[in-house]
Amino acid sequence: MDAPGSGLFFAPAGMRVLVSASPKPHPAPWPLLPASCPPAILPSVALDVAAIFAEEYRALRPRAPMPPVEVRFRRFTSLNTTIRLREGRLFASLSDLLEGAPDPVLHAIAHILLAKLYRRPIDRAQNLRYKRFAASAAVQRQTELIRTTRGSKRYYGPEGRYYHLEEVFDALNARFFCGLLGRPNLTWSEHHAKRSLGHYDAAHNTIVVSRVFDRPSSPRYAIEYLLYHEMLHLKHPVRMNGLRRSVHSREFKADEARFPQLAEALAFLKRL
Numbered sequence: 457m458d459a460p461g462s463g464l465f466f467a468p469a470g471m472r473v474l475v476s477a478s479p480k481p482h483p484a485p486w487p488l489l490p491a492s493c494p495p496a497i498l499p500s501v502a503l504d505v506a507a508i509f510a511e512e513y514r515a516l517r518p519r520a521p522m523p524p525v526e527v528r529f530r531r532f533t534s535l536n537t538t539i540r541l542r543e544g545r546l547f548a549s550l551s552d553l554l555e556g557a558p559d560p561v562l563h564a565i566a567h568i569l570l571a572k573l574y575r576r577p578i579d580r581a582q583n584l585r586y587k588r589f590a591a592s593a594a595v596q597r598q599t600e601l602i603r604t605t606r607g608s609k610r611y612y613g614p615e616g617r618y619y620h621l622e623e624v625f626d627a628l629n630a631r632f633f634c635g636l637l638g639r640p641n642l643t644w645s646e647h648h649a650k651r652s653l654g655h656y657d658a659a660h661n662t663i664v665v666s667r668v669f670d671r672p673s674s675p676r677y678a679i680e681y682l683l684y685h686e687m688l689h690l691k692h693p694v695r696m697n698g699l700r701r702s703v704h705s706r707e708f709k710a711d712e713a714r715f716p717q718l719a720e721a722l723a724f725l726k727r728l
């Protein structure tokens with residue numbers, strides 16, 4: 457069932473589950489926060505779900521030392537779920553479709569992923585529980601709905617040829633926002649647009665980045681600056697200043713000035 461070495465498995469319900477013991481380039485591991493950040497609990501880190509994973513780990517490996525466990529919900533177009541072991545730490549990435557799943561289902565998912573990771577037999581009852589949930593009409597409908605909105609023509613996804621927008625976003629989020637910014641939908645534009653390099657579409661909670669940045673000749677600081685600018689729009693929503701709309705407020709500009717390669721980035725954008 458599992459192709460050795462590829463790390464690809466097929467979940468019981470026919471959904472793809474990626475299990476790997478080695479780091480994968482995309483999406484990159486969660487970046488570490490700068491020391492200046494408060495020890496805040498990241499909203500996207502699911503502590504209660506991490507506890508479920510720890511419980512299932514203990515059941516599966518009663519005498520093995522307990523690795524630190526980190527669980528996050530990510531936006532996937534399907535019920536994709538991944539787990540990886542990296543430098544003795546367990547990182548699980550669950551589709552945000554599973555965010556409201558009942559505890560027994562989360563236990564089942566944790567069990568299945570850990571069993572696959574450590575090559576142990578999967579418990580039948582757990583397997584069945586997961587299968588039933590995955591097949592339930594509510595989930596199906598939600599999956600379909602998300603696929604139609606996220607997979608629509610105007611949504612091309614965050615994965616480019618050279619840059620992965622989610623990876624760049626996560627790194628910037630850690631570096632400048634202590635990881636506290638909720639990640640919106642991120643997508644490359646359809647064309648190599650030069651007039652609109654990037655914009656934040658509040659109605660669809662989507663940041664669109666022009667494909668002109670997805671080439672090797674485009675330095676990382678350029679796309680970082682562009683994404684950072686759009687992320688500041690999330691942090692500083694448009695305000696009414698009397699009758700004027702304040703899009704780039706004083707606070708916005710002060711934050712923007714914190715970007716170290718601002719001058720280089722602006723110069724690069726001008727040359728496009």
Ligand SMILES: [Zn+2]
Binds near residue numbers: 685689
């Ligand atoms: Zn702007």
